[in-house]
Structures are given as C-alpha cells and as structure tokens.
Amino acid sequence: MDSVSDIDLDRRLGARIKGLRQSRGLTLDQLAERSGVSRAMISRVERGESSPTAALLDRLCAGLGVLLSALFREEAQGGPLARRSEQPVWTDPDSGYVRRSVSPAGTGSQIEIVEVEMPAGARVLLDAPRGGFRLDQQLWLLEGELSLTVGGREHRLAAGDCLAMLLDGPIAFHNPGEVPARYAVVLTAADL
Known part of the structure; x- marks a missing residue:
C-alpha cells in the first residue's frame, strides 16, 4: 500500500x-x-x-x-542554496532507485546536479525519443559499480570513474554489483 x-x-x-x-x-x-x-x-x-x-x-x-x-521543482523562485533536507527526493517504483535533485531551484542556471542511489541488481532503461532536445550529462560514480549502455556501447564504471555522454537515444543503467551504487549526474540542456 x-x-x-x-x-x-x-x-x-x-x-x-x-x-x-x-x-x-x-x-x-x-x-x-x-x-x-x-x-x-x-x-x-x-x-x-x-x-x-x-x-x-x-x-x-x-x-x-x-x-x-x-x-520536482517548486514554481516559486529559490535562492542560491539548496539544503539537503529540502532537496526533492523521488523513488522509482519499478527499480527502487532513489533520485535526489541537488541543485538549487530558480537560479537561472542551465546546469542540474542529481544524486542517485541504484539498488544492487537494479536496471533502468530510458528510451524516450529526444526529438531535437539535446541533453549533455556526465555521470560520476561515487560508490559501487555501474554498467551503462549508451548508443549501443556498454561502459563499465567503478568508483571514481566519470562518463561524459550526449543523451539523444536510449540509455540503460544497470548495477551488476551486490551493494547499492551511488552516483552524481551533472547535466545541461538547451531548455530546462
């Protein structure tokens, strides 16, 4: 329930x-x-x-x-500081991954920072058509291990690795490890 x-x-x-x-x-x-x-x-x-x-x-x-x-952003303009206790958190009902929007809202910045914790064994496929919506992101793996398939190419990441990618097609995330993977994503798009 x-x-x-x-x-x-x-x-x-x-x-x-x-x-x-x-x-x-x-x-x-x-x-x-x-x-x-x-x-x-x-x-x-x-x-x-x-x-x-x-x-x-x-x-x-x-x-x-x-x-x-x-x-997850509130409509009201925020300030330059986003306290951890006030950062929006969402859990994917399918995979159980937890997504925290770290960046302060309302600053006008085109950069977003997201923290994710992916449970052991979890998989997520994001395959939405982007249709001219350019999304550049860098994923920095802080703990655990992660396998990403971008543009048909698999990348296996270990703690400390950082992968830069253009998200303009399907991307598959998989935590093949036995412990949760924790990572930060820094992304930007033409229209936030």
Missing part, C-alpha cells in the same frame, strides 16, 4: 506535468504523440492515480522538452 507521502508526491507530479503540458499549449493527444505514452496513461498520471516509473517520466519529459528535474 502506498504511503500518504507517496500519494501526495504522485498528485504533485501529476499537477506539475499537467501544468507544463498546458503552459506549452499541448493537448493530451499531442503530448501522447510526442512522448509515446498513451493518452489514458497521461490522464491517470495527471490526476495522481498512477505512480509513474522513471521510464514513463523520461518519456513525458522528452515530450514536454524538459529535464526530469523540472517535475
């Missing part, structure tokens, strides 16, 4: 997605076409009736032309 905070987060995510869709003048059908997510699923997510996975949110963000971090 979902906790109250999970249900509240689903509702806030849904409202944020709906607000972003409407601010871009997109109908449900248009976002469905752009994202590859069914109109019915988008409607359920917007109403907070579904706990969206990382893969689903990735597709919706690609269709909206925003970074995943945009879904």
Whole structure:
C-alpha cells in the first residue's frame, strides 16, 4: 500500500506535468504523440492515480522538452542554496532507485546536479525519443559499480570513474554489483 507521502508526491507530479503540458499549449493527444505514452496513461498520471516509473517520466519529459528535474521543482523562485533536507527526493517504483535533485531551484542556471542511489541488481532503461532536445550529462560514480549502455556501447564504471555522454537515444543503467551504487549526474540542456 502506498504511503500518504507517496500519494501526495504522485498528485504533485501529476499537477506539475499537467501544468507544463498546458503552459506549452499541448493537448493530451499531442503530448501522447510526442512522448509515446498513451493518452489514458497521461490522464491517470495527471490526476495522481498512477505512480509513474522513471521510464514513463523520461518519456513525458522528452515530450514536454524538459529535464526530469523540472517535475520536482517548486514554481516559486529559490535562492542560491539548496539544503539537503529540502532537496526533492523521488523513488522509482519499478527499480527502487532513489533520485535526489541537488541543485538549487530558480537560479537561472542551465546546469542540474542529481544524486542517485541504484539498488544492487537494479536496471533502468530510458528510451524516450529526444526529438531535437539535446541533453549533455556526465555521470560520476561515487560508490559501487555501474554498467551503462549508451548508443549501443556498454561502459563499465567503478568508483571514481566519470562518463561524459550526449543523451539523444536510449540509455540503460544497470548495477551488476551486490551493494547499492551511488552516483552524481551533472547535466545541461538547451531548455530546462
């Protein structure tokens, strides 16, 4: 059973997605076409009736032309400091990976920093079509091990390794280890 905070987060995510869709003048059908997510699923997510996975949110963000971090930002302008206790945290219901938006909101910076903890054995496939939405990122593995497949090429990372990549196609994350992998992602896009 979902906790109250999970249900509240689903509702806030849904409202944020709906607000972003409407601010871009997109109908449900248009976002469905752009994202590859069914109109019915988008409607359920917007109403907070579904706990969206990382893969689903990735597709919706690609269709909206925003970074995943945009879904967790508050509308109000923030300051230059983001206290750890105030940083938005989200857990993927499929893989169990935990995503923390580290960067302060509302600074106008085109750079986002995200901290991720991927459980042992977990896998996540992000395969949303980017359609001209350029996303550059660097992944710095802090603890554990990680296998990333980008553009059909597998990269095996050990603690301390950093991989720079252009995310313009599918990317698969896998923690082949027996302990959680913790990493930081620094990313930038033309339209945050």
